[in-house]
Amino acid sequence: MKIQSTMTGNKENFQPIHNNRINLFVCGPTVYDNSHIGHARTYIAFDVVARYLNYRGYSVFYLQNITDVDDKIIQRAAETGASPRMLAKRFEQRYLEDMHALGVTNVNYYARATEHVPEIISQIERLIELGFAYETQSGIYFDESRFQDFGKLSHQSVEDLKKHRIEPDPTKRNPGDFSLWKKRQDGEEVTWNSPWGLGRPGWHIEDTAITETYFGAQYDIHGGAMDLIFPHHEAEIAQMEATSGKKPLVRYWMHTGFLNVNGEKMSKSLGNFTTIRDMLQKYEADAFRFFVLLAHYRSPIDFSEEALEQAGKSLERIRQAARIIEKQLQTAPASSATKPTDPSIDPDVAEAKARFLESMDNDFNTPYALRAVFDLVREVNRRINEKTISRKGLQDASEQLREFGEILGLGFYAAGKKSQGKAEAITGNLIELLIETRQKLREKKEWQLADEIRARLNELNVVIEDAKDGGRKYYV
């Protein structure tokens, strides 16, 4: 298995630190607003990474932090009149709901920054002792000049980093020194006691304090989006490697490409964002997941409604095949209906699986893995068309398709959105009644009325596909 690491720029052979165990950390959100679909892209990508590693037999501990204390939270709270704590709680809850709705279900533990302040303080104390951090009037800062490797992840030299867009704080030793602890300013209500008085943690330190707590000084995979490489992940490397003296902090750095809109990064500040909630009002979660998986996780993707609809149709092709298989299994006789000369589909199923795994092993190449899925779909459809597939072949293909879906987190066998509900037991029976009646009309060749019923049901998103044996129905 190979993983491309941002540190080297190459695909590296994957080798966990502890045998079978994998510690995976992905930077979570700052909970000051609803998350948008750019966030969703990243978390779906790592959800699939975790799913696949688990499938491959590793024991994955997937850890994510929640930044619930931060300038932005305080600022937003001040704007809206809410307390920062309550605001963070609210948007954390919404974030978790969004992830659930998207099928992102493989994070083992969400660690809040505010629940790890003692660990944060401990790490800062050690950095001061070791001479990597110093105190000023405004807080504690990391002394970048003391850490030789600064810039190694983003491939920038210390010289490169001397240029700045923002005017540096003159009280710091080096312009690039970043904040570890912010001392309390007038009126701030979110504070903790520390050896340096009341204050709150800087942004970068929470992640290394959290990963040190659960993983120790070194771990396997760190993920996040491209924009976190600098300065955030550089800061993490500096903090933890300086504290522990152990290198590297992380074996494999995985970074996802941006979700763009008209070629521009989707972001809060540009105002071109769509929240996950809004998107899910209009589209099915799995259609979005499919859209994400259609591109490699490192590639930028351009979001548009057209692209999402196209992805939805592609997914429908797989689901359609799943429906056809189910239908066949229901109606096919128990014994094989094929001729003895018909070749078994087993080799095709095996080949699809091998290609799928090979693609996933190659830095989680989901688009190439999907090719194997589509190849299997076509082969099964072909054989059903030609009546050269046995009952066992259908079952094997069905199981394989289901397994692909589980690895990718896609419900190939899902009925489609909005198929379940409360009053639907009655509705379902009424629909069945209509369909039966219509079938009788067809037998009497009352085509006009039969077609009208089909068209009207279609308007209600009940799709009927006719065949000699009565066809099948499904909901969209």
Add this chain to the structure above:
RNA sequence: GCCAAGGUGGCGGAGCGGCCACGCAAAUGCCUGCAGAGCAUUACCACUCCGGUUCGAAUCCGGACCUUGGCUCCA
């Protein structure tokens, strides 16, 4: 200015030395009462440009051009 990621058919998007993506959309045929779905076949003769290496380059090397992102808020 420095660093990074890109530029592939009508669209999305893999590949990264020779063959083939895959999907969406399209065309023709098969099937079908019709529609839909499915299958088969086809087309799009695609790789930003200019040099070079090679029997052979989208892929390797050199040089341009363009797009996006980062340069201390960011998934």
